[in-house]
Amino acid sequence: MTAEMEPPWLHAPPVEPYPYQDSDDVESGPPLHPALAPLRAYVGRWRGRGRGGYPTIEDFDYAQEIRISHDGRPFLAYESRAWLLDERSQAIRPAGRESGWWRPVMVDGEPTGELEVLLTTPTGIMELHVGRVSGHQVELATDAVLRTTTAKEVTAGKRLYGIVEGALLYAQELAAVGHGLAPHLSARLTRA
Numbered sequence: 515m516t517a518e519m520e521p522p523w524l525h526a527p528p529v530e531p532y533p534y535q536d537s538d539d540v541e542s543g544p545p546l547h548p549a550l551a552p553l554r555a556y557v558g559r560w561r562g563r564g565r566g567g568y569p570t571i572e573d574f575d576y577a578q579e580i581r582i583s584h585d586g587r588p589f590l591a592y593e594s595r596a597w598l599l600d601e602r603s604q605a606i607r608p609a610g611r612e613s614g615w616w617r618p619v620m621v622d623g624e625p626t627g628e629l630e631v632l633l634t635t636p637t638g639i640m641e642l643h644v645g646r647v648s649g650h651q652v653e654l655a656t657d658a659v660l661r662t663t664t665a666k667e668v669t670a671g672k673r674l675y676g677i678v679e680g681a682l683l684y685a686q687e688l689a690a691v692g693h694g695l696a697p698h699l700s701a702r703l704t705r706a
């Protein structure tokens with residue numbers, strides 16, 4: 515590469531590690547953005563178990579960890595990892611994994627109670643949800659689903675999340691592989 519072609523940053527000093535904090539504990543870390551006040555109860559590390567099924571598959575038991583964190587900006591980061599359990603609650607194999615963002619809608623500096631949620635899975639599916647927060651309850655429905663060419667055919671989804679007696683509960687429905695909306699997952703997780 516000739517000197518004229520070199521970008522100016524090529525010989526700049528090395529950068530420090532990412533200097534901002536990502537926190538899953540509202541008591542420490544950066545202050546929670548006011549947009550996230552209605553979702554404050556969700557921030558944390560959660561672990562628990564659930565039961566799943568679909569018209570096309572056998573019912574199954576699973577365990578799951580969810581991390582919901584923030585960095586002081588008006589969105590939550592969402593990460594979930596699940597694994598299948600046998601009848602003795604021993605791990606069989608890794609299962610669903612998902613990550614994305616929960617974005618409360620703000621108008622004139624006030625949260626409207628609406629939520630935009632973006633989620634992706636390693637199985638080639640991207641879900642765009644619109645939702646509502648009321649009290650501790652979060653209700654989501656897909657606005658769009660995008661799939662890679664090799665992904666299973668998922669066309670819609672619906673989710674209901676709640677915080678009940680300090681636990682995170684949810685139920686999730688899917689429209690997939692030729693079926694209309696039907697339950698796929700429900701679980702109860704407590705703070706890990």
Ligand code: HEM
Nearest residue numbers: 566570571574576578596609610612635639666668690691
């Ligand atoms: C806690 C997370 C999840 C768990 C534990 C889970 C578990 C399972 C299991 C055990 C199966 C049966 C096939 C297999 O053994 O792989 C399955 C199938 C399936 N799951 Fe999930 N899943 C999760 C999340 C999701 C999500 C987020 C989506 C959609 C975005 C999804 C869509 C599907 C579809 C489309 C099938 C295939 C059904 C069929 O081909 O008949 N799953 N899931």
